[in-house]
Structures are given as C-alpha cells and as structure tokens.
Amino acid sequence: MAATDFIASTTYPIDKISGYQTGSTTVAATSTASPTAAHSLGYKPLYFIKWSTTPTFETSFDEIGVSTLDNLQLTAQTDETTLYLLISNNSASSVTLYYRVIYFMPPDVNLDADETTSALDTYNKNTNFNYTKVFDEDNLGSGNRTIAHNLGYYPQAEVWYERDDGKLLHLVSNQVTASASNPTAEMTTAALILKNNGVTITKWYYRIYVDEN
Amino acid sequence: MKINEFRQNSDYGTLKNDTSGNSISASLVSGTDFNISSPLLASATLNVGTINAGIRARGKSSKYTPWANGITVYSDFLYSIPSLGPTTYTGALYCNLQRISANTIRLTLATEGGTGGPDFRIQENQTITFVFSTFLSPFD
Numbered sequence: 001m002a003a004t005d006f007i008a009s010t011t012y013p014i015d016k017i018s019g020y021q022t023g024s025t026t027v028a029a030t031s032t033a034s035p036t037a038a039h040s041l042g043y044k045p046l047y048f049i050k051w052s053t054t055p056t057f058e059t060s061f062d063e064i065g066v067s068t069l070d071n072l073q074l075t076a077q078t079d080e081t082t083l084y085l086l087i088s089n090n091s092a093s094s095v096t097l098y099y100r101v102i103y104f105m106p107p108d109v110n111l112d113a114d115e116t117t118s119a120l121d122t123y124n125k126n127t128n129f130n131y132t133k134v135f136d137e138d139n140l141g142s143g144n145r146t147i148a149h150n151l152g153y154y155p156q157a158e159v160w161y162e163r164d165d166g167k168l169l170h171l172v173s174n175q176v177t178a179s180a181s182n183p184t185a186e187m188t189t190a191a192l193i194l195k196n197n198g199v200t201i202t203k204w205y206y207r208i209y210v211d212e213n
Numbered sequence: 214m215k216i217n218e219f220r221q222n223s224d225y226g227t228l229k230n231d232t233s234g235n236s237i238s239a240s241l242v243s244g245t246d247f248n249i250s251s252p253l254l255a256s257a258t259l260n261v262g263t264i265n266a267g268i269r270a271r272g273k274s275s276k277y278t279p280w281a282n283g284i285t286v287y288s289d290f291l292y293s294i295p296s297l298g299p300t301t302y303t304g305a306l307y308c309n310l311q312r313i314s315a316n317t318i319r320l321t322l323a324t325e326g327g328t329g330g331p332d333f334r335i336q337e338n339q340t341i342t343f344v345f346s347t348f349l350s351p352f353d
Binding site: 059154171 | 226227228229230233234265267268269271272273274276277278279280281282283284285286287288289309311312313314315344346348350351352
C-alpha cells in the first residue's frame with residue numbers, strides 16, 4: 001500500500017454519492033441546446049458533471065465556466081426534479097454529446113438513499129485509493145459569507161450556490177481580480193470567503209476538504 | 214466519535230482519489246506580441262495518468278493574493294496596442310484547466326478573442342497556477 005492509499009479516519013466524513021445519471025443529446029452545427037433529464041431525487045443535489053463526444057468517454061471534459069478556445073461548451077443546473085444542461089456547439093458539424101453526473105446529498109437534506117442496484121452508488125472500499133476527507137460542509141443563506149477553517153494552508157474546496165430562480169449551480173469559474181461580477185469563492189489559509197458580487201443568491205453550499213499533501 | 218465524523222455506510226458510493234497535490238502553471242511574459250484574432254496566449258499540459266479522472270482544482274494569479282476555487286478562473290492583464298500609442302489597457306484573461314485527451318490536462322490562458330484585431334503587446338509578467346487533485350470516474 002502506498003502512502004497515499006486508503007487511510008481510515010473516523011475524524012472526517014467522506015463524499016457520499018447519493019445518485020447518478022447518464023445520457024446523451026445531439027446538438028446541430030452552430031447551435032445551442034437545452035436538454036433536461038429528470039433525476040427524481042426530491043432535493044436539489046450537489047453535483048459533478050463530466051461529458052464526452054464518445055460514448056466510451058475515452059476523452060472526457062468537466063463543466064467549464066468560460067472557454068474562448070473550444071467549439072463545445074456545457075454548463076449545468078439542478079433543482080428538485082431535473083438536471084438542466086446548456087450546450088453550445090460552435091463547430092460546423094452536428095455533435096452528439098454524452099454526459100455523466102454524480103449527485104451528492106446537500107448537508108441540509110437527510111433522506112434515505114433511493115438507488116441501491118448498482119455498485120456505482122454502493123460503498124466499495126478499495127485500499128488502493130485514498131478518499132478525500134470532508135473537513136467541513138454546510139449550507140448558508142444569502143449574502144457574502146466567510147467560513148473560518150484555520151487550517152494554516154489553502155485547502156481544497158467545492159462550492160455550489162442556489163439562485164433566486166431556484167436553480168442550483170456548481171461554482172466552477174471564479175475571478176481573481178478585484179472587480180468580480182460573478183459569484184466567487186476565495187480561499188485563504190484561515191477562511192473560505194464567498195462573495196455574491198451582485199448576483200442574487202438564496203443559498204450557498206460548500207465543502208472544505210482536508211489536504212493530503 | 215462525533216456525529217459528523219466518518220461513518221461507514223454501504224448505501225452510498227464515494228469518490229476514490231487518484232492523485233493529489235499536482236500543480237500546473239502558465240505565464241504571460243512582458244514584451245510578448247500577440248494578435249487578437251488568436252485568443253490563446255499561453256498554455257501548459259500535464260499527463261495525469263488515469264483515463265477520465267475528474268478534476269478538483271483551485272487557481273491563483275501571481276498578481277492577486279487569494280486562491281479561487283474552480284477549474285476556470287479569470288484574471289486581468291495589461292497590454293498595449295502599438296498603433297494607438299503608449300496607452301495600456303486591461304483585458305480579460307481566461308484561465309481554464311481542462312482535459313484534452315484521455316490522459317492529459319491542459320491549462321490555457323486566453324483572451325476574449327476576436328477577428329482581425331490589431332497586434333498587442335503584453336505589458337507585465339503574470340503566472341497562473343492551479344493546484345489540483347484528481348479522482349477516479351466512478352463510472353469506469
């Protein structure tokens with residue numbers, strides 16, 4: 001077992017996948033598409049999404065906030081029932097885009113897991129890998145927020161936010177300039193600083209992970 | 214054990230780490246000339262080994278103090294347009310960390326782009342650094 005392999009620690013919880021989804025959609029040349037897919041979880045899940053132009057996902061991509069170089073872009077939102085995708089195809093050809101989504105249960109939801117038929121969302125401990133440990137997670141109301149962690153280093157974190165239209169989005173893009181106009185999540189060695197920067201946000205979700213370096 | 218500490222629960226899957234603590238950087242170098250019709254200003258690639266590993270990243274500009282969460286960060290950069298004299302301008306700098314092949318991720322520094330614009334010259338050094346971890350795709 002390598003030093004970075006699985007270390008069982010009862011001090012921290014780990015990410016729990018409460019659901020998942022796969023699908024595909026075809027987008028015409030130089031067009032956008034807004035497909036939706038029902039997830040039926042009954043709450044607004046926190047999510048990671050990956051997409052590919054091949055069903056085998058030999059090359060897969062993450063949700064990107066801004067890209068000025070690529071012909072294909074995908075962004076996502078969720079609510080209690082549905083996954084909403086916005087796909088932009090600026091190429092001269094029709095493209096079929098495949099996506100895979102994993103869902104996490106937000107910290108303000110406590111329901112039984114509904115899906116138990118696949119190994120994907122059934123806990124499978126493998127000591128060949130380590131597991132990211134959640135130092136702190138919570139949901140917070142609107143406004144700018146500062147969450148003290150006092151770890152003494154810049155920890156990894158993930159942030160999602162709910163807008164006033166009820167949609168929940170993964171914060172994948174950030175401005176490091178002083179004149180941000182989108183929601184931002186800055187990290188210092190002592191705190192995670194969430195700023196709405198003029199965007200109406202009804203709720204923040206965050207997870208701060210213990211650094212394994 | 215506290216209520217929020219580790220509990221083993223076979224009802225849920227989790228994400229298995231593949232790598233952690235990787236970093237990748239790309240720089241703008243003062244004095245470099247570009248044309249606005251070519252939005253790519255700088256890039257760097259890194260082999261991350263495992264096919265389809267997901268990315269969790271945070272990025273930082275050498276110009277600013279805080280780290281920003283996410284795989285896309287924005288910064289700004291100063292440039293001048295020679296034909297318009299010595300005035301310097303502030304432009305949007307897009308910094309994306311993304312997978313470009315089964316094993317490779319790429320950090321790109323890009324402008325908004327355009328067509329047929331004038332040449333411009335970078336007026337200051339700036340380095341964008343991402344620190345990231347990867348996790349195995351639970352689908353594979």
